[in-house]
Amino acid sequence: MVRLEPRRQHSQAMVYLSPVLAILMTLVVGGIIFAFMGKNPFDALYTFFILPINNSYGISELFVKATPLVIIAVGLAMGFRANVWNIGAEGQLTMGAIFGGGLALYFHDSESVLLLPAMFVLGALGGAFWGAIPALLRTRFNANEILTSLMLTYVATLFLSFLVHGPWRNPEGFNFPESRPFPDAGLLPIIFEGSRVHLGTAVAVFVVIAGWLLLSKSVIGFQLRVVGKAPQAARHVGFRQKRMVWFTLLLGGALAGLAGLFEVSGPIGQLQPSISPGYGFTAIIVAFLGRLHPVGILFGGLIMALTYLGGELAQITLGLPNAVTGLFQGILLFFLLASDVLTKYRIRFGSIAAKGRTA
Amino acid sequence: MNASLVKRTLAAVAAVGALATGMGAAQAEDVKAGFIYVGPIGDHGWSYRHDIGRQAIEAELGDAASTSYVESVPEGADAERVIRQMAQTGHNLIFTTSFGFMNPTEKVAKQFPNVKFEHATGYKRADNLSTYAARFYEGRYVAGVIAGKMTKSNIVGYVGSFPIPEVVRGINSFMLGAWSVNPDVQVKVVWANTWYDPGKEGDAAKALIDQGADIMVQHTDSPAPLQVAENRGVLGFGQASDMIKFAPKAQLTAIVDNWDKYYVSRAKAVMDGTWESQDTWGGIDSGMVELAPYTNMPDDVKALAEETEAKIASGEIHPFAGPIYDQAGELRIKEGEDATDEMLLGMDWYIKGIDAELPK
Numbered sequence: 001m002v003r004l005e006p007r008r009q010h011s012q013a014m015v016y017l018s019p020v021l022a023i024l025m026t027l028v029v030g031g032i033i034f035a036f037m038g039k040n041p042f043d044a045l046y047t048f049f050i051l052p053i054n055n056s057y058g059i060s061e062l063f064v065k066a067t068p069l070v071i072i073a074v075g076l077a078m079g080f081r082a083n084v085w086n087i088g089a090e091g092q093l094t095m096g097a098i099f100g101g102g103l104a105l106y107f108h109d110s111e112s113v114l115l116l117p118a119m120f121v122l123g124a125l126g127g128a129f130w131g132a133i134p135a136l137l138r139t140r141f142n143a144n145e146i147l148t149s150l151m152l153t154y155v156a157t158l159f160l161s162f163l164v165h166g167p168w169r170n171p172e173g174f175n176f177p178e179s180r181p182f183p184d185a186g187l188l189p190i191i192f193e194g195s196r197v198h199l200g201t202a203v204a205v206f207v208v209i210a211g212w213l214l215l216s217k218s219v220i221g222f223q224l225r226v227v228g229k230a231p232q233a234a235r236h237v238g239f240r241q242k243r244m245v246w247f248t249l250l251l252g253g254a255l256a257g258l259a260g261l262f263e264v265s266g267p268i269g270q271l272q273p274s275i276s277p278g279y280g281f282t283a284i285i286v287a288f289l290g291r292l293h294p295v296g297i298l299f300g301g302l303i304m305a306l307t308y309l310g311g312e313l314a315q316i317t318l319g320l321p322n323a324v325t326g327l328f329q330g331i332l333l334f335f336l337l338a339s340d341v342l343t344k345y346r347i348r349f350g351s352i353a354a355k356g357r358t359a
Numbered sequence: 360m361n362a363s364l365v366k367r368t369l370a371a372v373a374a375v376g377a378l379a380t381g382m383g384a385a386q387a388e389d390v391k392a393g394f395i396y397v398g399p400i401g402d403h404g405w406s407y408r409h410d411i412g413r414q415a416i417e418a419e420l421g422d423a424a425s426t427s428y429v430e431s432v433p434e435g436a437d438a439e440r441v442i443r444q445m446a447q448t449g450h451n452l453i454f455t456t457s458f459g460f461m462n463p464t465e466k467v468a469k470q471f472p473n474v475k476f477e478h479a480t481g482y483k484r485a486d487n488l489s490t491y492a493a494r495f496y497e498g499r500y501v502a503g504v505i506a507g508k509m510t511k512s513n514i515v516g517y518v519g520s521f522p523i524p525e526v527v528r529g530i531n532s533f534m535l536g537a538w539s540v541n542p543d544v545q546v547k548v549v550w551a552n553t554w555y556d557p558g559k560e561g562d563a564a565k566a567l568i569d570q571g572a573d574i575m576v577q578h579t580d581s582p583a584p585l586q587v588a589e590n591r592g593v594l595g596f597g598q599a600s601d602m603i604k605f606a607p608k609a610q611l612t613a614i615v616d617n618w619d620k621y622y623v624s625r626a627k628a629v630m631d632g633t634w635e636s637q638d639t640w641g642g643i644d645s646g647m648v649e650l651a652p653y654t655n656m657p658d659d660v661k662a663l664a665e666e667t668e669a670k671i672a673s674g675e676i677h678p679f680a681g682p683i684y685d686q687a688g689e690l691r692i693k694e695g696e697d698a699t700d701e702m703l704l705g706m707d708w709y710i711k712g713i714d715a716e717l718p719k
Contacts, residue, residue, distance in 0.1 A: 158552065268436050
């Protein structure tokens with residue numbers, strides 16, 4: 001019989017090494033898969049992981065792709081640490097885009113420098129509003145936030161669809177479902193000339209630093225960690241669970257909303273039926289890839305973004321199917337979780353009776 | 360950038376190229392064609408048919424042409440990067456095969472004036488950006504004629520994707536075809552709000568059949584509605600590709616997209632140096648719209664369908680021949696006139712007689 005036995009002490013080094021190990025294992029297994037598909041594994045891995053970022057444009061695109069993932073994942077990680085499972089970041093992202101983008105559409109002739117900051121505020125509010133609903137349902141009726149936040153995602157997506165098919169449709173767009181283009185005053189400034197790296201990327205870096213400070217230096221960060229790790233102890237010392245639910249869902253929602261606003265006022269430039277290829281869901285993986293730590297999330301977001309870019313190039317230059325991208329992400333997550341388990345537990349062979357002897 | 364500047368730039372680049380290689384402009388250029396698909400290729404539907412067209416380029420032009428593709432590209436911020444990667448990796452002809460790729464295609468086309476771009480189903484053009492689409496409504500008219508003959512309950516179930524002009528035009532054309540042989544037919548429409556979601560599409564089909572529909576029409580890409588029709592013993596039409604293998608007893612015909620000829624001709628034009636920006640909207644006569652073999656119907660209906668198809672191809676029948684009124688009773692197309700392309704492209708109204716309301 002095989003069973004898992006908790007390790008009394010787990011190596012601190014392994015906590016940080018395991019993501020690296022997982023990535024190495026992914027490369028090895030990925031290479032083997034490529035070989036089976038009849039491709040030179042080194043060529044394929046090069047195309048997947050190096051080619052996308054071997055020039056400045058590629059690196060800039062990596063930042064563009066990672067920006068929403070990192071911003072959302074930092075917010076989600078706060079909640080996950082406190083055992084608040086916000087699965088609906090995709091919906092909060094959409095509401096942020098609707099709120100902030102709606103302002104840009106309402107003032108579509110505006111040249112005011114105040115438009116963009118106002119859109120930021122509304123975008124964050126929109127996301128926070130969408131996060132507040134599961135928070136209310138959880139604290140008031142004890143409804144599971146996993147379900148409510150997930151279901152609200154579909155509501156938000158359909159609401160956006162309704163808006164761009166109907167009232168917010170571009171009057172000069174031949175009835176196609178998309179809004180007017182945002183005015184220049186409602187578009188994010190580009191940070192690096194000739195690329196698509198926008199102000200949102202700078203905000204993402206700021207969010208990482210602020211998230212790290214919040215978690216490690218602030219009282220509420222301490223409470224988050226305690227509530228997550230030892231809920232009973234937290235209750236004894238009077239940390240209020242409900243406040244944590246509200247705080248993490250509002251913060252996570254606001255950050256997701258901001259990320260959504262950055263997408264529509266950055267690379268997209270208008271509202272359309274689909275504004276995110278599932279960033280809100282991918283960010284959940286990124287949060288865990290980054291160990292629920294803001295700095296780790298920064299790296300996790302970049303790696304996840306790289307797998308998308310690599311997947312595109314693998315299709316263009318090697319003719320590999322798009323499914324390879326998903327396969328890679330799956331393998332990576334598998335090894336990460338596996339090495340996690342093995343950091344915390346050891347595998348024991350033999351019956352339970354044997355335990356007495358070994359212990 | 361204004362047009363003459365682009366032309367001058369192009370001319371200058373061509374001249375430099377000719378000098379550098381010491382060859383004349385008549386020298387054939389190799390084609391490297393890139394394709395951007397919105398969905399997975401799979402074995403049926405919209406992206407699949409575009410990929411068949413891509414393969415036709417390779418088959419017809421041999422060594423002079425190479426192609427590549429990226430599938431499942433989301434219609435958001437990612438599209439611009441993928442299109443740009445195509446342009447940067449030496450592709451000189453790039454097909455972006457979904458409406459949502461319009462703005463990113465336009466942006467990248469501006470940055471790569473020497474690369475030719477082709478955008479399907481959009482309306483923005485430039486000196487190096489063509490648009491193309493097919494008059495699928497012609498095929499839907501034929502389908503309507505068949506449905507009018509085959510229905511017993513006089514209720515047709517219609518699974519729509521989104522209420523955009525393309526789909527609304529299809530419903531109108533289908534009903535005009537149906538009413539031309541059976542004025543008692545009514546249509547029930549369910550909007551699935553997706554192009555591809557077998558679960559939702561199938562549920563919509565079940566609901567429609569429960570309401571008495573005995574003919575299933577779809578303007579979504581999965582074979583699910585047709586499969587539901589097969590299981591429930593009613594008839595239906597395939598979408599985008601011949602779906603007979605999914606519903607051997609239910610499929611009457613399918614409205615098939617055929618991009619092969621167009622893609623090959625555009626690739627050839629790049630080779631010959633004769634490529635020009637244009638707007639193509641091909642119907643049955645161009646071969647872009649095909650009807651899969653007529654099955655599961657009596658011979659007289661089959662003959663009528665073939666006749667209708669031939670008459671549309673020859674121009675004898677125009678699906679939108681006046682007089683045509685909208686639901687409010689307003690005369691939209693006058694007696695003796697046909698709908699203009701402009702009207703068809705922006706169609707956001709149901710014709711009189713359709714007992715449903717268009718979502719606004």
